[in-house]
Amino acid sequence: MTGTPGQATVAGAGVRADGVRVRYGDRTVLDGVDLTVGRGELVALVGRSGSGKSTLLRVLAGLEEPAAGRVTLAGAAGVAFQEHRLLPWRRVAANVGLGLPRAGRTGAVRDALAAVGLADRADAWPTHLSGGQAQRVALARALVRRPPVLLLDEPFGALDALTRRHSQDLLVRLHARHGCATLLVTHDPAEAVRLAGRVLVLDAGRVVAEVAADGRDAHARVLDLLGVHPPAAIPGGAAHGSGGPGRVPAGPY
Numbered sequence: 001m002t003g004t005p006g007q008a009t010v011a012g013a014g015v016r017a018d019g020v021r022v023r024y025g026d027r028t029v030l031d032g033v034d035l036t037v038g039r040g041e042l043v044a045l046v047g048r049s050g051s052g053k054s055t056l057l058r059v060l061a062g063l064e065e066p067a068a069g070r071v072t073l074a075g076a077a078g079v080a081f082q083e084h085r086l087l088p089w090r091r092v093a094a095n096v097g098l099g100l101p102r103a104g105r106t107g108a109v110r111d112a113l114a115a116v117g118l119a120d121r122a123d124a125w126p127t128h129l130s131g132g133q134a135q136r137v138a139l140a141r142a143l144v145r146r147p148p149v150l151l152l153d154e155p156f157g158a159l160d161a162l163t164r165r166h167s168q169d170l171l172v173r174l175h176a177r178h179g180c181a182t183l184l185v186t187h188d189p190a191e192a193v194r195l196a197g198r199v200l201v202l203d204a205g206r207v208v209a210e211v212a213a214d215g216r217d218a219h220a221r222v223l224d225l226l227g228v229h230p231p232a233a234i235p236g237g238a239a240h241g242s243g244g245p246g247r248v249p250a251g252p253y
């Protein structure tokens with residue numbers, strides 16, 4: 001253990017950021033971010049709205065240049081976002097196989113779609129899919145090259161609660177099977193604690209804390225770090241929020 005928030009203890013980094021800085025005009029959005037995601041790890045990144053989570057993910061994905069600092073990946077990353085970003089004029093299989101070399105493409109696409117439970121929708125148009133199915137196709141597209149690194153920005157944020165739960169379970173299974181270093185940006189502390197091994201907290205452009213997700217009271221700890229405090233208990237009454245491993249309603253963070 002290095003004792004530094006964000007630094008994995010496992011040997012061999014899948015993702016590594018050292019001193020990453022991003023400025024927009026005179027605003028510093030990332031202020032020296034250090035983090036490591038080890039091979040085979042699933043790490044969640046939480047933070048208040050505007051703390052820089054999506055910016056960091058874009059920098060890690062190589063979609064944006066940092067003003068300073070360094071990003072090292074074990075190889076090309078698979079990426080998925082809150083919006084599925086499928087091309088509506090291409091069928092599902094063509095979306096998944098976009099940019100793959102012709103040799104082996106059919107088999108790779110078939111395997112990726114089977115892995116997300118959509119082998120029978122290869123010929124469908126994206127507009128004919130449900131939101132959850134489209135997001136699973138986006139996951140298949142992210143995984144089709146068997147990347148060593150998976151970067152996910154709120155991939156389940158737009159889904160209804162039940163579909164979200166199924167999709168979360170699917171991610172855990174896919175992660176266990178592929179073992180890619182996975183960084184999951186999420187607004188949802190309950191999702192972070194349920195899916196990840198470690199939860200990193202981003203605040204004002206820095207990783208300020210790390211919580212072991214299997215630790216006692218991990219959910220409450222993450223909420224606390226986000227500045228969300230439980231309301232006074234309602235005697236004899238049910239709390240108005242639920243669904244997470246805490247007593248605390250999920251609020252807007």
Ligand SMILES: Nc1ncnc2c1ncn2[C@@H]1O[C@H](COP(=O)(O)OP(=O)(O)OP(=O)(O)O)[C@@H](O)[C@H]1O
Nearest residue numbers: 024025029047048049050051052053054055056187
């Ligand atoms: N292209 C841009 N130009 C200028 N400012 C930007 C740009 N992209 C993001 N920002 C600003 O940078 C800050 C961080 O944005 P970012 O989207 O990374 O936050 P976030 O933590 O992902 O927020 P949310 O949880 O609301 O999605 C915000 O204040 C945002 O307004």
